[in-house]
Amino acid sequence: MAKSDDCVHILQGLLVFGNVVIGMCGIALTAECIYVVSNPHGAYPLLKATENSDIHAAAWIGIFVGLALFALSILGIIGVIKASRTLLLVYIILMLITFAFEMASCITAATHQDSLTPNVFLKQMLERYQKSEPNNNSDNEVTKTWNELMLQNHCCGVNGPSDWQEYTSAFRLTHSDADYPWPRACCVLDAKGLPVNLDGCKLGVSGYYNSNGCYDAISGPVNAHAWGVAWFGFAILCWTFCVLLGTMFYWSGIEY
C-alpha cells in the first residue's frame, strides 16, 4: 500500500510541477504577444497594405490564451492537491478549449510568416510606390515607408535596383527612365540628402548607388515576430499535452 501511495504522491508532485511551468509560460506568452501587438516594426505599413495582418490576430489570441493558461494552472494545482474529480474535470475541459485556441494562433502565425514572399512586396512596391493619384492613405504610407526603408538601410527595391528596370511601375509613369533608372533614394546621398555622384548613380557605378535589396531588412523583424508567437506557442502546447495526459490518468485513478 505504501508503494502505491508513493506513486500517487510522485504523480501529484509531477502534475503540480507541470502546472507551475504552464502558469509561468502563460504569463510569458501574454507578455510576448503584448509586445508584438504594441510594438510594430518599421515595415508595418507595408504589411497593412497587403491586407495580411494575420500575425496580429494570432498575437491577440495569444494574449488571452496566456492569461487563461495561468488561471487554469492555478485551478489544476488546487485540483491535484485536493484530488477532487469535479475540479479536475473542469480543468481538463477548459484546458482542451484553450489548447484548441492556441493551436489556431500557432498555425495562423506560421501561415502568415510563410506567405510573405519577396514577390508580395515586389508587386506592392511596383504598383504603389510614388503612385501619382493615390487612392487612399495607404499608398502615401507605402511611399513614405519605402523611402525611409531605403534611406535607413541603404538598400534599393526588394531584390535590388534591377527591380525598377525589369518591371514597369507607377514610379516609371511619372519619372522617365533616362533620368531615373531607379529612385533617387537608391543613390548614395551626402549629408544634405543629394546624390554624391548623380551620373554615377544613374549608370550604376558601384559606390554611388545601393545595390542590395531591402527584402532582408523587411523580413527580419517580421519573421522574428511571427516565429516568436508560433514556436513559443508550439512549445507550450507540447508541454501542455503531456501535463493533460498525466492529469487525465490521475483523474481516472481517483476514487470517490
Added chain:
Amino acid sequence: LPYVPQVPPMALLGRVTATTFALERPRGVFDGHADASDSVWLAVAFANGERSLFLWQGTWGPSPQPLTHHLCRAASAAFRNPQCRAEVPLYQQLLAACSYMTLETAAAEYSCSAPSPAVLRVGGDTACGDQDRQDPCNGPLPSPGPYRVKFLLMGCRGPKAETRWSEPILLRTALSPSTIEPAPARPGSALVVIASILASLGAALAAAVLGALGAKAWGSLCHRGLGTGAFIRRSYRSHHIPPALPQPPPPGCGCSPPGLCPSA
C-alpha cells in the same frame, strides 16, 4: 578606322536601360586623323532587320500601344555620311530617317591624355524632345532597338574618318508587374511540421478524453452487474460491510476484561 564601338564590359547595372545605353569612350582612336577644330559625332541607326517601331504611350499595361508603325529596315547599311554640319540628321528625325547623330564633342576630348569619364551615355538628355529644337541633342531612345552605332570624325569640309559599326545593341523591355505571382508555390516545411504535430496532439488529446469518459460511462452502466477491476472497489465502497461487532458480553458478567469473570 578599325575601332568597333562597344558597350562597356564592366558590370554596370545601368549600362543598358529601357531608353539609354552606355558606350566605352574611344580613347586615342582619332589621334593622327583629327585637327583641333574637328568634332566627333556618334551616329545611331536601327540595326539591320529592325521591322517596326513602337512608341510607348506611357501606360504600363499589359501591351504597348503602337502610335506609329514604321519600317526601318537596313538603316545602318543605308546610312550616308552627311557632307557638312548642316546635313546632320537630328534626334527629332530618328523616327522618320531611322537614324540620327548626336554627342557632338571636340576631337581633343577623345585623345589619350584627356581626363574624362570612361563611359559615354547615349540618351541621357531628357530635355531633348521638349521644344522644337533644331540643335543636335542626346535624347532618350524611343524604342528598344536594336541599334548600331559608329563614331564619325567630321571636319570643316566633311567627314574625315569613321569607325566600324558596332554590334547590335538591344535595350531592355520591362514587364508588367501583373505578371508577378505573389503566392508561394508550396507551403514551407516548418508550417507543415507545426500543423501536422499540433493536429496529431489535438487528436490524441481528444481521443484520450473521449476514451476516459467513455470508460467511466461504460463502467457506471455495468455497475449493477458483475463488474471487474477498479469498479469492484466502488461497489465494495458503496456496499461497505462493516467488520463484525464484538459479541455483547454474557449477562451477569460484570467484569470489563473478558475472561476475568469470577467463576460463579
